[in-house]
Amino acid sequence: MQQNRFTWLGLSLMAASYSLMAGQTIGAFPYDMPAEKPARPLSEAVARNYDNYMSPRQEKNELYSLFKYTKLKGFDYNGEDGTVSRRDPSKIIKENGQYYIWYTKRHTKAVPVGLSNAHLASDEIPSADWDLADIWYATSKDGFTWQEQGVAVPRPPKPQIGWRSVATPDILKWKGKYYLYYQGFNAPSGLTDNDCPVAVSVAESPDGPWKAINKVIIPNGKKGEWDQNSIHDPHPIVHNGKIYLYYKADFDRIRGSKDRPQAVRMQGLAIADNPLGPFKKHPLNPVLNSGHETSLFPFKEGVAALIIRDGNERSTIQYAEDWVNFNIASVVELMPNAAGFYVPDAFTDTKYGRGVTWGLSHFTAVNGWDTNHSQLTRFDTDLSLDLHDPEMKKHNYKYSPEHHYKFGLSAKQKERIKNQNYK
Ligand code: AAL
DSSP states (O other): OHHHHHHHHHHHHHHHHHHHHTTOOOOOOOSSOOSSOOSSOOOHHHHHHHHTSSOSSGGGOTTOOOOEEEOOBSOOOGGGSSSEEEEOOOOBEEETTEEEEEEEEEEOSSOOOOGGGGGGOOSSSOSSTTTTEEEEEEEESSSSBEEEEEEEEOOOOTTSTTSSEEEEEEEEEETTEEEEEEEEESSOTBEEEEOBOEEEEEESSTTOOOEEEEEEEEOOOOTTSTTSSBOEEEEEEEETTEEEEEEEEEESOOTTOSSOOSOEEEEEEEEESSTTOOOEEOTTOOOBSOOSSOOEEEEETEEEEEEOSSSTTTTEEEEETTSSSOEEEEEOSSOOTTOEEBOTTTTTTOSSEEEEEEEEEEEOSTTOGGGOOOEEEEEEEEEETTOOOGGGGOSOOOOOHHHHHTTOOOHHHHHHHHHHHTO
């Protein structure tokens, strides 16, 4: 699409310049915006408005939507004192007439000491919010009120993969069996950066029991490769009779350094014929240049991805008809962090994905770092070919002045401005 567009643009610009040179005018762009790309010279931006988006009108763009949040019932956070945390929910599946979800749960005596204080972590003191965690699951009839069922995958004994913490699960249903992929930490997160490989457990039922396959499923990259340290957020979808597992890696970070203190976060793809691998990493990895957690769903012939929190293309929804080469399909706001959608056709090997309308996500550092913990929440949206909710297609939210002032200048910034203004 990209190459054709530039060729077309070149030809149309040439045509325009000839006609302009011949004294003709190309006429103003029409008030009634053409529904299809018009055969006339267009600026790069207007050409893009036709080429890159599912509709030249924002509210008709099937991959544009607002997100609306609802507080969940059924999860207790011990008075929000930081000792109980739930985060990084999986995709949601529907089985036996109810919804199932898996997530990272931490229940520790102490509040996390923070990644930079990982040397102070112990068997009882967590370094990060996802340290000393297990994978729990819950069920629901309506997606708003949930019943916590218990531990699905506990931390295994040393030296098995994930003995320190198992976190950030996602679910795959494949040939009647269930597979939970998750990050397996073998040290307090922060000691060796946020490093971990991906492990997997298998069950005959979504209620378990789960059997841990004690082997690395998605290996870290070799030293010097972008995914040498972290293979985060494993996210399996069935496509073309194979398992397409998307993941995120943090890289190019030197903690404490002046110019590389923050990680670059990009996403890769690994493909396998069998849930236990071998998974072959795509040669074009990374396939997404931004995004903190992975959150994708089949859409039409391709796959759509939420690009969350980090990177030049954060807060966009992207689309790849070939499941590898993504382009921006919409720009959104208040995007759900670590979104775990209910994706009815995630495992059906669909040839025409219908899209999604709701899921669970998380809020982190709720009430601040002194009681650092995360909470799950429900979000609703209209990224579906089978729903047309005009309230979800409004162009933007209206934020109050107070909401803006809440994110005001820091003391350091006020000092800087004071000095430069009074020079
Ligand atoms: C999450 C995910 C991974 C990271 C940490 C826990 O948002 O990206 O799981 O390791 O943060």
